[in-house]
Amino acid sequence: MSNIVDKVIYNTLISEGRVALPEIGTLCLEGEPRTVRFEENIDPEAPLLTEVIVKMGGISLEEATTLYNDWRSASREDNGAITLEGIGRIQPRTIVMDGALDKALNHHSDPLPTARLKRRRTDKWLWWVLGIAIAACATLWAIMPWDINAVFIGTMEEEKKEEPIVATPTVVPYEEVTEEIVVTPEPESKPTVTTPEPTATTTPTTNKRYNLSVGVYSTKQNARDCINRDPLKIGSANYIIGNYPGGKWIVIAHSSNSKREIESLRSQYKRKGKDVWIYQRY
DSSP states (O other): OHHHHHHHHHHHHHHHSEEEETTTEEEEEETTTTEEEEESSOOTTSOBHHHHHHHHHTOOHHHHHHHHHHHHHHHBOTTSOEEETTTEEEETTEEEEOHHHHHHHHOTTSOOOSSOOOOOOOOHHHHHHHHHHHHHHHHHHHHHHHHHHHHHHHHHHHHHHHSOOSOOOOOOTTOOOOOOOOOOOOTTTOOOOOOOOOOOOSOOOSSOSEEEEEEEESSHHHHHHHHHHOTTSSOGGGOEEEEETTTEEEEEEEEESOHHHHHHHHHHHHHTTOOOEEEEOO
8 A cells, every 4th residue: 555655646746846745744846957855844835645645546534644644654664764665765854866766857768667677688579578568567557546546445445344443533734533532441440541632722813823723625615514523622613714825725723823832732632643733824
């Protein structure tokens, strides 16, 4: 499954010039010759990977978020680095671009191959077989975005059959409902430990600099549906809908001019398994 997410990242980066990876950062194409730049912040103008997966896979945002989080956990190494197939290796505050991507971006006469093949002398009929295989791989690569629906849905159904999901994270930057986690007491008569829900100490408005958001939507009706679901369990009346760059709508749960206050609220929600992000107005 990780190679499928890598291909979605690759396709989005090549077609859109940038892609935002929730809880990781943003990849951008820039310069001449073309290179990949990594930013630790989420660029609000960049397509959000979870939204791209929803559109390409025809699955729910909750399923796309679970798929993305599983990929992120499996791809991250002990030192924090993440290797993206066909793109490069993300290290702290930088990225080392893959040589194949550099060749594809800056030497258009030499397209990126779908597989690394070592040349060796063979009989003439073997070259014909190899040519047919390469053409088949290229065709599959070209139609991959149209077939990803079946891949995603099939994978999600298998996962649901094998092991029920206890707690599902909600949306990261651009876009849901998680189950509350209760800590079961030890066999010895120790008291049950529960973490209290974060309290709404800041009233959301549309003119504060720091905003704790639960999602960005392309239509206002989708934003209202998110509020009705009450993903943070704070009551639907405690959310507001604001304008977001690109003609989209952002759902805000808390807002303040104090960055420390908003970051503290975000940490509380994260400990409860809620997926929220900070949108900063300039």
